[in-house]
Amino acid sequence: MSLRIFYSPIFREHRPEGYHPENPTRLDYAIKGLREGDFWKEDNVLEPEPVTAEEVLLIHDGEYVGKIRELGRAFGYLDPDTYVSPGTWEAALTALGAARDAVKSALKRPGMYLALVRPPGHHAGRSGKAFNASTLGFCIFNNSAFAARTLKELDGKALVIDFDAHHGNGTQEIFWNDPDVIHIDIHERDIYPWSGYEHDVGGRDAEGSKINIPMPHYATDDDYLLAWMEVVLPVIEEVNPNVVVVSAGFDGFQGELLTTLRLTERFFRYAGATLSRYSLAVIFEGGYNVGLMEGLPAFSEGYLSGEPEKGPLKPSYEALSTVQRVVTVHREWWEL
Numbered sequence: 001m002s003l004r005i006f007y008s009p010i011f012r013e014h015r016p017e018g019y020h021p022e023n024p025t026r027l028d029y030a031i032k033g034l035r036e037g038d039f040w041k042e043d044n045v046l047e048p049e050p051v052t053a054e055e056v057l058l059i060h061d062g063e064y065v066g067k068i069r070e071l072g073r074a075f076g077y078l079d080p081d082t083y084v085s086p087g088t089w090e091a092a093l094t095a096l097g098a099a100r101d102a103v104k105s106a107l108k109r110p111g112m113y114l115a116l117v118r119p120p121g122h123h124a125g126r127s128g129k130a131f132n133a134s135t136l137g138f139c140i141f142n143n144s145a146f147a148a149r150t151l152k153e154l155d156g157k158a159l160v161i162d163f164d165a166h167h168g169n170g171t172q173e174i175f176w177n178d179p180d181v182i183h184i185d186i187h188e189r190d191i192y193p194w195s196g197y198e199h200d201v202g203g204r205d206a207e208g209s210k211i212n213i214p215m216p217h218y219a220t221d222d223d224y225l226l227a228w229m230e231v232v233l234p235v236i237e238e239v240n241p242n243v244v245v246v247s248a249g250f251d252g253f254q255g256e257l258l259t260t261l262r263l264t265e266r267f268f269r270y271a272g273a274t275l276s277r278y279s280l281a282v283i284f285e286g287g288y289n290v291g292l293m294e295g296l297p298a299f300s301e302g303y304l305s306g307e308p309e310k311g312p313l314k315p316s317y318e319a320l321s322t323v324q325r326v327v328t329v330h331r332e333w334w335e336l
């Protein structure tokens, strides 16, 4: 198995005025982590092709796309969390291009293809804010949704696993009524964007295609490993996709500041290792510091080694009951 990275310096041109957690230094942390693990080499980093403005309309409506383009002529805020700068437009089109390149490569030759992009995307719905979210949560265009859309077009169906600490509400909203896009989302419950509960299973003709695992506050590796084994892996195995789209956020890593999750290298290595039998399009979402330096390389290492090590599990009572609830809800559609 090999690892290739789609990256462009253009991703640094989406930049805040003053302090903001979503800023270009995130890429420095990610690259540092990848370099130290020897995953970032001269010959495996490729420049992605941007998509056109028309192609963005495959996942977003014209009014929203126009608003991003207009606002980005100067610096401005879409909402209290989310800024647009003069480099945003080009960065966002190139990020979508990287997501598409990752999918196409993953279909062509088995391996892990990482779209190391900014701005992030999984909170962006079809016309901006998704479901009941108050903001876009730092996101502009939905890179993971674009990856899923591309994969569905080329392969008939798509599966997305989102392990960012926050619910991927934008991705879920875009495909809410689409039974051909299976979306599994494991995240911390009752935090931004306040969605992604056990009973949110997809729209009328797509019931069961959206699987939400809202984990308790302070969840640990053991809690996540349990959910991964009991829900995530069985669903992926049942779908048996040619390519898995991974909406990869590392903000659940212990020491990251936006959530209370306490994940370590152990979970991320395990997650990578258990996915090593699939070809992956890994789309970069959140993670602001230590998660990028430790979690991202651990995931990559796990994927390349292909040897899952879980050890004995001691999940919390809250995690056990969460997983049990998800299994109970989804037994109607899945062999869990």
Ligand SMILES: [Zn+2]
Residues within 6 Å of the ligand: 164, 165, 166, 249, 251, 286, 287
């Ligand atoms: Zn996040």
